Amino acid sequence: MKSLYESSAYSVFNNFERISQVPRCSNHEEKISEFMYNFGQELGLETVKDEFGNVLITKEATPGYEDHEAVILQSHIDMVCEKTEDSNHDFTCDPIELIVEDGFIHANNTTLGADDGIGVALAMAILEDKDIQHPKIEAIFTTTEETGMDGALGLSKDLLKGKNLINIDNEEDNMIIVGCAGGVGAVLEHKLDKKDAYAEVTNFQIKVAGLRGGHSGTMIGESRANAIKILNTILLKLKSVLKYSLAEINGGSKHNAIPSSAKAVIAVDNKDLELLDKEFNNIVIEINDKYLKREVDLELKLEKVEGNYTYIDDEVVKEILNSLEMFPHGVNTTDKELEIVRSSNNLAIVKTEGDVFKIQTSIRSSFGDDLEFLKNSVSNIADNFNYSIKFSDGYPMWVPNFDNHLLNVAKNSYKEIRNEEVEVAVIHAGLETGILSQKYPDMNMISMGPNIFDAHTPKEKLSVESTEFSFKLIKRIIKSL
Secondary structure, eight states, X not given: OGGGTTSTTHHHHHHHHHHTTSOOBTTOOHHXXXXXXHHHHHTTOEEEEOTTSXXXXXXXXOTTOTTSOOEEEEEEOOBOOXXXXXXXXXXXXXXXXXXXXXXXXXXXXXXXXXHHHHHHHHHHHHHHOSSSOOSOEEEEEESXXXXXXXXXXXXXXXXXXXXXXXXXOOSOTTEEEEEEOEEEEEEEEEEOOEEOOSXXXXXXEEEEEOOOOOBTTTSGGGTOOOHHHHHHHHHHHHXXXXXXXXXXXXXOOOTTBOOOOEXXXXXXXXXXXXXXXXXXXXXXXXXXXXXXXXOTTOEEEEXXXXXXXXXXOHHHHHHHHHHHXXXXXXXXXXXXXXXXXXXXXXXXXXXXXXXXXXXXXXXXXXXXXXXXXXXXXXXXXXXXXXXXXXXXXXXXXXXXXXXXXXXXXXXXXXXXXXXXXXXXXXXXXXXXXXXXXXXXXXXXXXEOOXXXXXXXXXXXXXXXXXXXXXXXXXXXXXXXO
């Protein structure tokens, strides 16, 4: 970060670099939780860590602000850990390699972790800053947001005392968020009957790769293609013109990411190899015509593979392929008044594990009836195609409040800096504020943050200028409360 030494937000970038040295994949936050605890202790501030790894650092008010309501800065310390297929990065021990280029920070073939590492770094910089005037600050750093919001769910209702909370987990600096969707996950499992090859066969891997992927909340409305759906289309089209056996099908990696790659292994009778090559090429042309304008890096490959495979029973294969064909993915309903996605489903992961085929899906909605509709749709697929199904406990929506003191201060502060009105919005992604608003119903809450692009993918990048602006804006809001 030495190249950003002259930046007005250098302390933010320096702290972002520091936490980027510490492993912090979701569900493996022990080291970053300890790092944050030590950070607070070294500043001489009151610091506590709870059983979920959440860390609260409290900074007392500066003179003249003792009677003001405390302000809460909230961010999460875990990150989505994704990398390109050719990357050798080990997230359990390797630091994230930060690259500053053309006004942005990105990583070397991995996710950057700006979601929500930059929120953490902004709060750290404010805790360190001895020049700003402010009321009492409670900086709460939560765990496991990306995979279940476990930290927020486990947070004690008595821990936070302030009445104004700024969640620093927004990815657009011209927007203040005041509400978000709730959601629930589901896992479907199908028992597999296996068989040996039916003849002299050759094994092939069919691979779909290079899709944009992205966050299944904020980007689900952008018509980004789903690699699992494309792969299933290929398998169904091949099934209609030649006989093959299916050994395995796998795709996606995170419940909250649109799948960017998927692959299957099939066995084809040696007498049908020319037919396979011909039909696959025809399918590639058809799919490219449909998707290449919005998925410019789409790759469709058919390659021979070696290995001793067993194959899924043909009747079970029919159930799997037909279920994936019918499985809902993408936008279900929209809110025309707010101009946002109201409900959606992300067909996130498929996995062949031994004698079980699994589907993992993520449902989001800001309207209860839509959520139940999608849950019923997924349940019906499970019933019709012989899957067992288990839903997660889910997380609540954050009901918007368009008129409160914190929001008004934030809107005025934004206008003072940029001389324009800020957009106040409700988003389709899930935020921890949904949970926190239930634990602290009398608390004013907003969400904000700098511009982050392609979060949850190895293409993730953070705007330097936007981070500088966000740092200035948050400090002004705190001073004005």
